[in-house]
Amino acid sequence: MAGIPPSTWTSDQPIVRVSDVHKSFGTFEVLKGISFDVRKGEVVCIIGPSGSGKSTLIRCINALVPVTSGTIRVAGIEVADPKLDKLALRRTVGMVFQQYNLFPHKTALANVMMAPLHVLGQNRAEVEVRARALLAKVRLAGKEDAYPGELSGGQQQRVAIARSLAMRPDVMLFDEVTAALDPETVKEVLVTIRELAEEGMTCLLVTHEMNFAREVADHVYFTDRGVIVEHGPPATLFSAAQDERTRRFLSQVL
């Protein structure tokens, strides 16, 4: 795979390994010792009430937020290493945000092309071919020249997914990517993510879409107040949750 640097990592090991991660903002401890693995090709969902540290956790994985203690390894890259090669990490890990965060001064096509051109210095003609194909893949053929401000939320979010895929990542992180969308556009974004998952992309999602988690995820983690309360395959977790907190949360959202 393009993004993986030479390292000791082999594909039979988990591609993401989070070990005893703690994160504090000032005196407030958001993550209180989180550990989990994601294997290559797996779709993992993290669910839980607001403020349980889900977004912080996912942002730690691509080093947008530094951890306070603990280790995170992504495809052999030590994320908490002070000498971390951020570019190598971010080639490996793509991220999609709740608020899309497209570059508003560039067209949809340019948004997808920018990082491969500016960051990887790839050939413009090749990047353009790839970018057009990615926009078609997220069902936005014909919208290449539209600016983000001219697109709906769901369309913008799909451009953001294509933009992230243009870097050919090995893992995709989705941080509540449907939370800001109108109910009718949520589906088109989820369909795109489901297709990615079916193609074998490793996906880690923080989500409130329980039906999506139930249908697509291989494994679901329920977090509350900075710890993983319970986890398991969706069939087990959603129908036979062991912990009282999980059951209460699920009864509120399902």
Added chain:
Amino acid sequence: MIDTIQAWFQRLYETTGLNFTVFYDAYDWNRYVGGLRMTLLLGVTTILASLAIGAVGALLQSSPSRLLRGLVNGFVVAFRNTPPLVQIFFFYFGIGTLLPAARTADGLRAPILDNVQWAIVSLSLFAGAFNVEIFRSGIEAVPKTTVEAAEALGYTRLKAYRHVVLPLALRVCLPALNNNLINLLKTTTLAYAIAVPETLYAVKQIWSESQNVLEMMLVLLATYAVLVGALVWIMHRWERALRIPGYGR
């Protein structure tokens, strides 16, 4: 064509006493055009240099190094809190005489920078200090999350600044930038004080010799009105060219 104009202004002088020497006397005309050229040179170079100073200064203002941030803030305070004429004097008479100078064959002092170059340096720094603050206001208006998205795509701080932050910040701060650049263009007249032969200097020479203060004043005012008008037009064109469809409304 030129003859007709010259004849018309000559007649105007003879019939009304309004003496626009620049429009019929070739010698005065050449001095005036020379002044105009110098004003354009000062205007264009200081506008470009002050924009560069503003962009670099605003980048350094968000640098992780406290020393760099302190230096930029010190620079802004120093140049914003003192009069531009005093700054020009300080550079030309203060710094200029401290620097080593060569001697010409006749034994005259040949300083490293002449008065025109000192005027450019001084005015660029003066307007640059304001541009730093103007760019900063624009940068602060760029959502942190947009920069974060660039980071997540592997952009370094510098690359994100160049390709994402600056283009967006520029759009936000263009109206303020407009004002400062217009002021800068008008402030180039201060170079008069260190004998830079710009428009005010040339026109003053003409009126001292031809005794036509009022007429040359009118020419001078009209000249700057047209110059600033042209700058405003260019800036508005730029603003329109940068407008993003569907953005911010």
